[in-house]
Amino acid sequence: MRDFRYWFAENRGTLLAILVFVVMFAIYTGNHSAGFSANVITTASNKGVLLALVAMAQTMVVLTAGIDLSVGMIFVLANCLASTIAVGTAFETTLGIIGVLATGIACGALNGVIVIYGRLQPIVTTLATGAVFFGISLWLRSVPGGDTNADLADALTGQLPGGIPTSLVVLLGIVLLVWVPFRRSMLGRAAYAVGSSEPAAYMSGVPIERARLLAYVLSGFLASCGGLMLTFITYSGEASAAIGGTYTLNSIAAVVLGGVSLFGGSGSAIGAIFGAFALRTIGDLLFVFDMEPFWQPLFQGVILLAAVTLGSLRLLRIKNRLDLFG
Amino acid sequence: MGAAIIGFFNRMDRAVLAAFACIIALLLVGSLYSSSFLSPEYLLQQLQVASFLGLIATGMMLVVLLGQIDLSVPWVLTVGGMMSTAAAGWDAPWNLLAIPFGIFCGMALGFANGIGVAYLRVPSMIFTLGMNAVAQGLMVLRTGGFAPQDHATEAMRVLATGRLVLNIPNALFVWGIVGAVTIFVLTRTTFGRAVYAIGNRERAAYLSGLATQRTVLLAFTASGGLAASAGVLLAGYSTKAYQAMGDPYLLPAVAAVVLGGTNILGGRGSYLGTIAGVILITLLQSILSVMQINEAGRQLIYGAVIILMLLIYGRQRKQI
Numbered sequence: 001m002r003d004f005r006y007w008f009a010e011n012r013g014t015l016l017a018i019l020v021f022v023v024m025f026a027i028y029t030g031n032h033s034a035g036f037s038a039n040v041i042t043t044a045s046n047k048g049v050l051l052a053l054v055a056m057a058q059t060m061v062v063l064t065a066g067i068d069l070s071v072g073m074i075f076v077l078a079n080c081l082a083s084t085i086a087v088g089t090a091f092e093t094t095l096g097i098i099g100v101l102a103t104g105i106a107c108g109a110l111n112g113v114i115v116i117y118g119r120l121q122p123i124v125t126t127l128a129t130g131a132v133f134f135g136i137s138l139w140l141r142s143v144p145g146g147d148t149n150a151d152l153a154d155a156l157t158g159q160l161p162g163g164i165p166t167s168l169v170v171l172l173g174i175v176l177l178v179w180v181p182f183r184r185s186m187l188g189r190a191a192y193a194v195g196s197s198e199p200a201a202y203m204s205g206v207p208i209e210r211a212r213l214l215a216y217v218l219s220g221f222l223a224s225c226g227g228l229m230l231t232f233i234t235y236s237g238e239a240s241a242a243i244g245g246t247y248t249l250n251s252i253a254a255v256v257l258g259g260v261s262l263f264g265g266s267g268s269a270i271g272a273i274f275g276a277f278a279l280r281t282i283g284d285l286l287f288v289f290d291m292e293p294f295w296q297p298l299f300q301g302v303i304l305l306a307a308v309t310l311g312s313l314r315l316l317r318i319k320n321r322l323d324l325f326g
Numbered sequence: 327m328g329a330a331i332i333g334f335f336n337r338m339d340r341a342v343l344a345a346f347a348c349i350i351a352l353l354l355v356g357s358l359y360s361s362s363f364l365s366p367e368y369l370l371q372q373l374q375v376a377s378f379l380g381l382i383a384t385g386m387m388l389v390v391l392l393g394q395i396d397l398s399v400p401w402v403l404t405v406g407g408m409m410s411t412a413a414a415g416w417d418a419p420w421n422l423l424a425i426p427f428g429i430f431c432g433m434a435l436g437f438a439n440g441i442g443v444a445y446l447r448v449p450s451m452i453f454t455l456g457m458n459a460v461a462q463g464l465m466v467l468r469t470g471g472f473a474p475q476d477h478a479t480e481a482m483r484v485l486a487t488g489r490l491v492l493n494i495p496n497a498l499f500v501w502g503i504v505g506a507v508t509i510f511v512l513t514r515t516t517f518g519r520a521v522y523a524i525g526n527r528e529r530a531a532y533l534s535g536l537a538t539q540r541t542v543l544l545a546f547t548a549s550g551g552l553a554a555s556a557g558v559l560l561a562g563y564s565t566k567a568y569q570a571m572g573d574p575y576l577l578p579a580v581a582a583v584v585l586g587g588t589n590i591l592g593g594r595g596s597y598l599g600t601i602a603g604v605i606l607i608t609l610l611q612s613i614l615s616v617m618q619i620n621e622a623g624r625q626l627i628y629g630a631v632i633i634l635m636l637l638i639y640g641r642q643r644k645q646i
Contacts, residue, residue, distance in 0.1 A: 114637070121590045124580060128577070128632040128636075131629030136626060138620075241573070253452070262451065301461075302460060305453070305460060308453060308456060309442065322532070325538070
């Protein structure tokens with residue numbers, strides 16, 4: 001019983017995100033003309049998985065008390081690169097995919113090295129490296145276009161027998177292969193420790209530099225996975241600053257909705273995934289209720305502000321005013 | 327005399343000196359490419375363009391000194407531009423209110439930011455991002471479906487592009503006045519001292535009896551107003567306001583403040599450094615465009631140069 005209470009306290013954010021998503025999605029499918037059908041779910045899942053992957057990428061860095069404002073641009077860069085090299089025969093496509101993922105890892109590593117060994121602040125560093133990544137994307141794709149391996153794209157964005165969206169299975173695979181081992185590894189724990197208190201982690205002999213670097217590298221990797229999926233969904237690449245900016249913004253929003261603390265050290269990528277799903281469903285809700293599309297940006301902004309402001313309810317319980325300034 | 331000069335340099339921040347040195351280096355590099363880089367006309371023109379960024383960076387610096395950040399700059403700026411041009415379409419006496427109305431709208435958004443950050447204690451990074459989305463939503467809603475009046479008034483155009491005195495751009499005067507007021511406020515008023523104190527440690531500032539929350543609220547309101555006034559000037563400069571006109575200004579504003587030696591974690595920095603940072607960024611952009619490097623190369627070099635300059639002189643002290 002006691003264990004359960006600890007577990008509940010630790011995962012409250014994640015559970016809340018799941019609850020919000022389930023409610024929203026129920027409203028969404030309940031009001032959708034096609035109802036709870038396989039096609040509706042596949043479309044929703046394809047869109048949701050993109051943001052979920054970028055939100056996972058953001059989680060990695062946020063857990064270490066950093067922030068990555070370049071995730072959206074790594075996502076765009078991976079998209080542009082994949083539409084150029086992940087084409088042709090099965091062998092060429094495989095090489096291309098490896099190339100794209102390696103590029104994502106390199107981008108994350110670059111961020112990490114500058115932040116950790118260059119001792120610059122993450123927010124400024126990633127804002128600037130974001131410009132660099134976007135420059136490379138523009139150089140690869142000055143006009144939208146490119147191609148993709150259609151067979152693979154259809155397989156990864158379609159349905160498995162039984163109507164299960166393949167993209168969800170891909171996401172599950174990435175969670176099992178990347179997030180779970182990370183969370184259970186020594187370096188994963190170290191990343192949480194660094195986020196909670198860097199001096200305390202250092203004093204306890206935690207390898208803080210390696211843990212932070214791993215977090216940035218995984219962030220780049222996950223963002224490039226998202227870029228690959230985008231290529232498979234759109235069959236093309238586009239170097240668009242708007243896409244990058246939107247995904248960066250929404251990744252932070254998803255992380256916050258998913259119960260990950262922006263101050264680091266608490267939360268999980270699972271929460272961020274459901275935060276991302278919930279955020280996407282909010283956007284789609286407008287369509288099923290037949291609202292004018294230009295209400296959508298305002299609606300999303302207001303929801304985001306409302307969600308982060310809900311956290312302020314804790315202020316009501318503060319007994320000592322000094323605790324305000326944490 | 328010599329001792330006085332050495333004393334002056336000692337008192338100046340190393341980062342500020344480095345920023346000014348980079349400006350001179352950039353001008354030299356530019357003059358190798360074309361001699362017109364050192365002509366007074368070119369320099370005045372650069373200062374005119376820098377004035378817009380200067381206004382934004384002033385607000386950003388206030389917020390950064392507090393240890394916060396204002397990511398709502400792009401769309402608050404757009405709100406300033408679009409609302410002032412909207413007011414320009416009102417009936418006769420009221421259209422004189424175009425400029426104040428635009429700035430007022432920006433201040434209102436900044437005020438909301440301040441409430442969220444100071445009183446609701448939401449991290450500024452996420453709250454201002456959300457406010458950016460809200461401002462964008464409001465503007466999309468306004469233009470959605472019909473084409474609103476978006477032409478700047480004569481006053482806005484004169485303010486942004488005119489040269490009334492000694493052939494010096496009016497926009498530069500605007501920045502000069504704002505800058506002088508900011509220097510006075512930061513160094514000679516209790517508000518300014520409170521800003522630095524809060525940036526160092528808000529708890530300590532609170533225990534010293536400062537109204538920390540009100541100070542934060544005021545700083546965010548000022549930041550919103552300054553971003554919006556840059557929007558008003560930019561609308562005058564290009565004779566009209568348009569969607570997303572503020573998007574290219576977020577990174578330059580943060581970069582200018584940080585390159586000017588202001589600590590991104592708050593508490594340290596001088597306005598002289600921000601001036602240097604703004605001129606530095608403007609020159610860098612200008613040189614990259616004069617050299618006719620395409621957009622891709624510009625973004626790449628721009629980001630890389632900012633990282634490089636920060637690595638040279640903007641590093642944090644080793645904490646552990």
